[in-house]
Each structure stands twice: as structure tokens, then as C-alpha cells.
Amino acid sequence: MQTSKTVKEQQRAYAERLLTALGKELARREITAVLVVAQDGRPALDVTDSRCRMRRVFVQLPFCWFYWGDQGDERVSFLQMPAAVDRVEQAARDGWNDGEQRELSIDLNKMIDAYRG
Template sequence: MNTIRQQQRAYQQDLLTDLQAMLQAREMTTVLTADQYGRPALEVMDSRCRMRRIFVHLAFLWFYWGDERDERVTCLRLPAAADRIEAAAREGWREGEQGELGIDLTKILDAHRS
């Protein structure tokens, strides 16, 4: 893994560790982990005992736990982020598979070629 990617992963890990401390102080069940690609993630249990992974999107400085608009919050205000994530977990995570934020470059290229 190159140095830049290592630094990015370390920064993501630091952000998630800080978030974990805040959520645990609120008596939320959390586990710091990594996904199958090695991306740091924080698993958070909701009110129905379902785990959802929270990731860090560095380009936008978001914590996100799905692909819907209400499933992301800025990393820049950690207490506010913890409030939002706690509220979402207490309401219960959205039904279905966890969505993934990403940019499909093929769609952008196809649109440009048209």
C-alpha cells in the first residue's frame, strides 16, 4: 500500500476512533473494524440490535452509513455527527442492504461521450 493511502486510512481510523469514543460515552454499542477492502469502519448497533457500518468519505469529509441523503453527516463537527448517528441508530437503521457511496466513472465518461 502506498504512503498516501496509508495516511488516508490512518486519518479515517483516527476519525472513527474519536466517533467511537463519543458514541460509547452515550452507551451505544460499537466495534472498530475494517471491511473486505481494508477500509476502516465503525459498526454501530441500532435499537433493533442490527449493526451498520459507518465509513469516512475523505473527499467530502463525511461519516456515512448508506447511500441516502440522510445517511451522512460532516466529520468536521464531531459532537453534531455523534448526535445525528445516535439519533439514526435509536430510530433504527433503514431496512435493506447498506448502500455504498461511490462515483461511477463509467457513467460520467458515457455522458461526456454522448
């Protein structure tokens, strides 16, 4: 059990580093971004759009995404950080999608179960 906790701690630290890097780049572009911890303990970045509305940007490590909703245009790969910063900046400047922020929910266990036979 200690090993999996250590892995979880490492994953959380990696997610925080990614979000910190994104936040620094957004700040250089005059986009307000603050590193926070969500109620469920996940690190997130509170990013304010051009209409002064805030959305949380999260990290989805298995898919290498930053995401701020459940729609296809509300996620971007963090593997190309400059392109990711551009995409989040553009989304914030355009204004977040109307309505409440919906959670991206991907149950990897269901995907794995589908391949077991």
C-alpha cells in the same frame, strides 16, 4: 509510487482516527460501536441500532463525511464532530433504514473528467 502509497496510508490512518473518535463518543452515549476493517481493507465502525441491527459507518475523506448508506440522510460531515456524533446516535436510536446497507459510490474520476473538455 512510494509517495502515493504513503498518502494512502496517511488517509487510512486519518480515517481510523476519525472513526475511533466517533466510536468513543457513541460508547459514552451507550451506543455499541466497534472499529473493524471491511473486506476491501477500509476501516469502518460497526454500530448497533436500537433494534440490535448493525450498520457499518465509513469515512468519505474527499467529502468529509461519515456515511452508513447511500441516501442523503445516511451521511453527516465529520468536520463538526459533536454534530456528527449526535446525528449517528440519533440514526442508531431511531433504527437503521430497512433493507440491506447500500454502498455510497462516488467516482471522483468521473467528476474530474466532466470538467475536462
